[in-house]
Amino acid sequence: MRYLLRQLGLYVLAAWASLTLNFIVPRLAPGDPASAMFARYKGQLQPEALAALREAFGFTGGPLHEQYAAYLAHLFRGDLGVSVAYFPAKVTDVLAMGLGWTALLTGSSVVVAFALGSLLGVVAAWRRGSAFDATLPPLLVFLGAFPYFWLAMMLLYGFGFTLDALPLRHAYEDTLAPSLSFAFVASVAEHLLLPATSIVLASVGGWMLSMRSSMIGVLAEDYVTMAHAKGLSPLRIMFHYAARNALLPNVTGFGMALGFVLGGSLLTEIVFSYPGQGYLLVQAVRSQDYPLMQGIFLTITMAVLAANFLVDVLYVWLDPRTRGR
């Protein structure tokens, strides 16, 4: 418990440092980058909006510590200013929209790829040298070697365009209004299938390989030999004794992947015009929407930190050796 609290403290510190960097860096640049940036928005934004934006980023003209206080105050109120690309929507609202879709697409793909890959890795290591072990890992690694957007495009072409079996773009049918109706949920699932599959296909091989190799290490451990000697069932030995231990080193990688989920799968989202974070980021860059970019980077940073903390919690839960610390 003390260990988790200490870790939490560490992440809060890291979060504060990244927020502060976010504040300092634009002010370190020579000249007056803030004015230059805001100058670009002249004509695009009304003066009031511009003033609100300056306010949100603390470019108030006062002494630095006042600017900093204003910046933090706005941040904690959840005020990241207004988006230029989606004017007059607030950055937080734009983000909320993209975040949901990204969490759904990338989040579900990462979880499915990790669970599936780990399971396949466990079985491959258990049946080391079998036909299953000889064919599946190379095949999946081969698939994973393709750029993931290329897989996405091939899937799109095959299933969406040629077979016309699945939708080509967007997160749901444009004619439907978001609701919890069956038609809407079904449409979301249908639109999710292709992009999610492309991400899973591209990453499942990696998970499988790393689980397979840690599993092979664990299978040589004395406690697995012991479990065999005890006459336990193969399933119990495979999962309860071997896989539980083999999972530990892979949890870190999983946490990292989860952390970057909110960054979105940029190219997949572009290929499928999926309205997630990655797609927003492209829009933001295109229209030099500095507030939106900053909002996106901020959420990515926070997500990475949160995922790291999640890994720590998972470790404490999975590995009793971390509990005493």
Add this chain to the structure above:
Amino acid sequence: MPSAPLLSVEDLVVEYQTPSGPVRAVDAVSFVLERGEVLGLVGESGSGKSTVAQALARILGPPAIITGGRVLFEGNDVLAMTEDELRRFRWRKMSFVLQSAMNALSPVLTIGDQIIDVLVTHERTTTRAARERAAHLLELVGIDPARLASHPHELSGGMRQRVGIALALALDPPLVIMDEPTTALDVVVQHEVLSKIAELKEKLGLSVLFITHDMSIVSQFATRIGVLYAGRLVEMAPTRELFRAPRHPYTKGLLGSFVSIHGPRRRLAGIPGSPPDLRRLPAGCAFRARCAEATDRCATEAPVLRVIAEDHPTACHLVSP
């Protein structure tokens, strides 16, 4: 077959499949272990002791393959058992205490889990009854039953090894195989664990296959001792007889480096040279390069195990003309 010995091993051969060909780690090993007996198996590191032990319950994983011989337990051929029969045989008839107390228990499961699962698997008991039995087992080896909820890393090395012993006794098996049960421990703890084993052996009338490379330890326990060199049994005799009249030069070397039970404990270090590479065994006697008494015959002809005195087989040209 009530007259069958508890364990009888006949011409056991185990090979490790390696990229450079098969390595014969156990070569035609035969011995008999009677009920109530403690059979010591000694030999240097790499002589094949653990491989023999694990072959007996067929728990050797790849790349090891049992390529020949028979293992009869109470007259039943272990090597002919189906997977199901094997699972029922393991632990109920033959349990293990492994070398490294450190790694023999899974670090992510509690002590209780690891004792209870073997009870629940083999005896159709409830988890609650199994827990009571597990607590009782811990008491038997002198550990507070509250430790059932502990994880292995929370216990000292000596405690872990005693947990290992409790686990081995869980199903009250006729034979316990102890593979260097005290090697990883420091001397004081080693002594403590050994007296625990001695006490339990008397109390429960266990049969034990006791593997070690420490002559002073085995002399305290074993009724008979087998000496393994490069995968072969080179001499076997009742403990007294072996200490009084060792015949094989290797055994003599082992005993020469050993002072007395009451003197300081020493590891097997008194024999010059190192064990041969099993992949390139020389023709003739495998011990020849280190043997002070070798003759020309030893270079060409491998000695075979012959009974040269009562209950005392030896494989050396010096004693079997």
